[in-house]
Amino acid sequence: MLTGLIVAGEEASDGSCLRAELPIAGQTVLEHQGRLLVEAGAARIMIVAERLTPLLTQASARLRRDGISVELVRQVDDVAQRVRPEEKLLLLADGVVTDLSAAERLLAGAAPSILVLPDAAETRGWELIDASARWAGLLLADGELVRRTARMLGEWELQSTLLRNAIQSGAERVPVQGIAILARVEDGGAAQLVEQAISRGATRRPTGLVDRYVFDPLARLLAPKAMGAMVDPGLLRTGSAALLMLAALLLVGGWRWPALILALLSGPLDTLGRHLGALSLRLRRDRERSRQLRLAAAGAAQLALGWNLREFGWGSVAMAAATLGFMTALLEHQRWIGKPTPRPLWLAETDLLIWLLLPFGLAGWWTAGLAVQTLAAFGSLIAVQRLTRRQS
CATH class of the missing domain: 3.90.550.10 (Spore Coat Polysaccharide Biosynthesis Protein SpsA; Chain A)
Incomplete structure (x- = not known):
C-alpha cells in the first residue's frame, strides 16, 4: 500500500x-x-x-x-x-x-x-x-x-x-x-x-478534426479565466452531456434546429472540461465516467434524430441505429484490439458527426446528413480495422 x-x-x-x-x-x-x-x-x-x-x-x-x-x-x-x-x-x-x-x-x-x-x-x-x-x-x-x-x-x-x-x-x-x-x-x-508551465505541458490528445482545429484553440484561450474562477471540470463535462440529452428531448418533440445548436455547443464545453481536467490532474476514473456519460447522451440524441426524421421513411431510424452500432464497434475495437498509431484525425467521433450534419441541415437535407453520418461511422470502423491489422 x-x-x-x-x-x-x-x-x-x-x-x-x-x-x-x-x-x-x-x-x-x-x-x-x-x-x-x-x-x-x-x-x-x-x-x-x-x-x-x-x-x-x-x-x-x-x-x-x-x-x-x-x-x-x-x-x-x-x-x-x-x-x-x-x-x-x-x-x-x-x-x-x-x-x-x-x-x-x-x-x-x-x-x-x-x-x-x-x-x-x-x-x-x-x-x-x-x-x-x-x-x-x-x-x-x-x-x-x-x-x-x-x-x-x-x-x-x-x-x-x-x-x-x-x-x-x-x-x-x-x-x-x-x-x-x-x-x-x-x-x-x-x-x-x-x-503557465503546467498549461504548456498538459497532455490532452485531440479526439478528431473539429476538436483539434476548432475546440482546442478555444479551450486554451478560455482556460486561464476558468482556472482563475476555479471552475470544476466535472461540471463542464456533465453540462456537455446534459446539452446532448436536452437535444435528444427536443428532437423527439420535433425541434431540429434548437437541438442541433445545443449539440454543437456541447462540443466546446466538453473540450474545455477535458482541458481543465488535464491541467488539474483529475482522476482517471472521473475522466472516464464523464466520457461514458457523454457517449450515452450522444447515442440518445442520434436515435432521437432518426425518430425525428421518420417522416421521410423508417429508414432514418435504421440509419441512426446503424450509426450508433458502427460507433460502438469502433470504440470497442480500439478498446480491445488497439488504436492505430498515430490515430488519424479524420476518423468519426461524436463532434465530427454532429458538425457533419450542419451543412445538410442548412440545405434542408436532413436525411442526407444522417446518411453521411452512417457512412462516416462505417468507413472509420473499416479504416481502424485495417490500420490496426497492419500494425500487428
Whole structure:
C-alpha cells in the first residue's frame, strides 16, 4: 500500500497565506499535490498541518468530494500511529509542484530514495544535502523510517528530519533528469509561472478534426479565466452531456434546429472540461465516467434524430441505429484490439458527426446528413480495422 504524505505549514513569502493554499491550475497547491499522489498510486493522502486553516479544510473537503481518502493530522505522532512498518510513503514537500514522471521515477526503485538536483546557481533555493546535491522535494520512505523519525523528533520539523534520516539510511538518489515540471511555489507570482508551465505541458490528445482545429484553440484561450474562477471540470463535462440529452428531448418533440445548436455547443464545453481536467490532474476514473456519460447522451440524441426524421421513411431510424452500432464497434475495437498509431484525425467521433450534419441541415437535407453520418461511422470502423491489422 502506498500513502501520500503532504506537509502543509510554511507561509507564503508575502505572508498572505500558506504555500499550500496558493491557487494553481484552478485549485490550491495542496489539491494539486494530492491529485498527483493519487495519480501515482497512493491509496490515501495524509496531510500534516499543525494549523488547520479554513482554506486547508475546504481544499481537503474538495479532495474527499472527488472520492480521495484524505486524513488531516496535526501531530507527527499521529502519522506514526497510522502507518504500518512495511507501508510505503511518498512525501511531497511543502509548496513543491511537479508532474507524474517525478513520482514514477522514485516509485520505480526501493525505499528509501530521494529526488535530487545538482548544486548549482539556479538551484540555490532548494535544500542542500551535501557538497554536490540538493533535495528536489520528493522522498520515498517506508513506515518504519517514518515511525522511527517520529519517535526522535522532539522540536525538530518532520520534513527535514525525515530527509536526514533517509540520507543516513543510505537512500538512493534519483536525479531529476527528464522531469518537465519541478518548482517551489512560495508566492503568487511563482504560482502563476508554474501554472503557465503546467498549461504548456498538459497532455490532452485531440479526439478528431473539429476538436483539434476548432475546440482546442478555444479551450486554451478560455482556460486561464476558468482556472482563475476555479471552475470544476466535472461540471463542464456533465453540462456537455446534459446539452446532448436536452437535444435528444427536443428532437423527439420535433425541434431540429434548437437541438442541433445545443449539440454543437456541447462540443466546446466538453473540450474545455477535458482541458481543465488535464491541467488539474483529475482522476482517471472521473475522466472516464464523464466520457461514458457523454457517449450515452450522444447515442440518445442520434436515435432521437432518426425518430425525428421518420417522416421521410423508417429508414432514418435504421440509419441512426446503424450509426450508433458502427460507433460502438469502433470504440470497442480500439478498446480491445488497439488504436492505430498515430490515430488519424479524420476518423468519426461524436463532434465530427454532429458538425457533419450542419451543412445538410442548412440545405434542408436532413436525411442526407444522417446518411453521411452512417457512412462516416462505417468507413472509420473499416479504416481502424485495417490500420490496426497492419500494425500487428
